Amino acid sequence: MASSTADIAATAIATAQYLGHQLDESTLAQLCVSLEPTDSTVFRQLTLFDHNDASTQIACESQPQLDLLVLESPEILLTADYHRTPRQSGLLAGAPALKRAWEKVQEACISQNPYRMGEAATLSAIASQLLLPKPDFDSLLALVEECDLYGVNVAHSGSVVGLMLDRRRHDVDYIKWMLTQKKLTVHWPEQHLLRMVTGGVELQ
Template sequence: MAEASCPASCGELIQGLINGSEKLISCPIDWYSTVEVKQGTAHQFDERPLMRRAVKATLKHLQIEETWHQKLSIRFHSTIPVAKGMASSTADIAATAVATARHFQQELNSQALAQICTSLEPSDSTFLHQLSLFDHKRGEIHQQFGWVPDLNILIFESATQLNTADYHQMSRQQWLKQNETRLTDAMHMFEQAMQTKNVALFGQACTLSALASQYILAKPGFEQFQALIEKFDLPGMVVAHSGTVVGLLCNPQQHDPDAIFSAVQLSVLQTHYPMQYMKKLIAGGVS
């Protein structure tokens, strides 16, 4: 028996057309999908469809006969919201792939895991152990960053669902191109924030990317979230660029999350985002 866990994401810190192609930097949080792979009879009610496909893809990468998947059972535990832009699928796929490799006493490096994940669907970069600029369609790791700011994320979950595949079928190229300059500015800002470990600049970069996303997949109450950022002097916000979740960046030494949640619950935002949580921003990586 082998086990692995992969974190969820509160949308993306940055996403858009960067240096000629769509790329993203996921926003990993301390919320996990844990998958167990062991020899035994498969039971469909114990797994999600992409998990079985992840086993097959991993066996292929390891050059193990694919029919082995019939001898493997999968069990998982995950409370990550599905189809909200929180990387639930990536967490399932990556955890399953690593658990499968471990079952055969092997390990997957970052590039192998990236290729397995993106061979099944466009993927987040949460399986990587550093915040990473990632081509989520080609599985290419373009840039990695060694610093993670000490921030909590107040997560606001919409009742609306949006599957990753459906998002990528939308006509977005015109808006992506129009926002390329804004994303270039956000990326430069993000890089400078990483180099100087500047939380304020980090938040500004994330907010600029979130603003660009409004032209493609608008979030209800965006202006009210901006008002909360000003009212509570928050670093900024993140959004699921291909989903429906919104997050406010919160300094644990400076901000009172209960006061912010109360302000949301007394506003129109409560109607749009009835589920609310607080999680920690982390580096990411399968454990």
Template sequence: MEYFCHPDGAANRDTIVLRGKAAAPGTCGELVQGTIKGEPYLISCPINLWSEVEVEVREPVEYRDGLGKSCRAAQLALEYLGLPYSAVSIKRITVLPESKGMGSSTADIAATCQATARAFNRELPSEVIAAIAAKIEPSDGQMYPGITICNHLTGEPKKYLGEAPPLKLVVADPGGSVDTVLFNCRQDLASKNFQKEPMVRQAIELVTRGILTGDWEMMGRGATISAQANQVLLPKPYLAQWRQWAAEVRALGVLVAHSGTVMGMILHPNGTDAEEVAEYIGGKKPTWRVWHTSMISGGLR
């Protein structure tokens, strides 16, 4: 896919002056998402599926707005760098499905910001990229290294928990879509988040301790609690069945896209093979999209 932010520059495609590339991982929903005393908390779950972006910057031309999230990200990155806003061509290669809760928009935005900076031999800090992403829409935290707790509405990092454990995930999408922006505009969002705060607090504690101490079973329990707590806000019709299958294969736990459709299963490294689990579930639900991947540390490449 290619975006061209400034149609006025289309006739001058042979005047490319600078080029930068970057890649950002997607997510399998979140290990935890919710609020504590009304403040948003999110622990992302970066996975080994990527959005790769190449940015080409041309001579300045007349600016035209309304050309997509990636173009807005390029504009904000250039503004932060103190550079004139130029004609920007953005090419994206991604395997991340949209509107499923897999951080596709955040990955595109983050990679675009860094690719734009790299076109000028600059590198944007994760905190700056997260803040830019949050100006465009509520965002995941996969631009931060390792596994990090962040405020997904402001992009502010809260705590670095460490590198991602070497675990496999089975991911399932039963179908449907969720618009992240509309979801975060819900009138009942604050009250529903308040309702699930006790479980979210417990989930954050377990996931944090689990990652810091290498107790992956504890981490899985925390993720499962957060997934269950989110049923009051965005119910997953098949979560009970998903948890049952996870128990059958002795998974460490489950996780969900708290503002999306996908569900994930965290597998023990010495347990059932991820490909076998994916085939097992795919046989039971042939209309679902089911695949397997790995949990990885966040950060841009």
């Protein structure tokens, strides 16, 4: 969800607008990381981004279209608390998987293949299990396989999970039923069907 990044970015853009200034994406990213580790959702394009110092900014082609069945947990995690947790060993262990994930993201954008994007997100989610484990994660992966979904993505510093799918070809009601059957609704009692959108901040 990148909710803390959204709050900071929106506040910065609105303040700049009020003062008669404009912030480009790169400047906005630098400002955000000066306050806290930041998600790449500040960029309109899908972007590989160093969330600590904004030193890496590599934009991709347009992302393939897909939907997300967002699974919402009642658990609340504070971003600041998460980033104070020692994570170096887990990050190093997950680095090879994340490298493969990045390659698949680029393939997905070039070929407009949602399955490649799902594979990338799933690799990243598996690596994230070393840092912030999601409950019954194996059951989530099994559901993705059984329902032939594109993949699963997770909030890396939060509790939200997204099942990546196409509402036109996947049976969303059946997926929700499967979540209940696998008792995954114990952890994620609320679900929201959403379209994946581009990033960036919009003034309205």
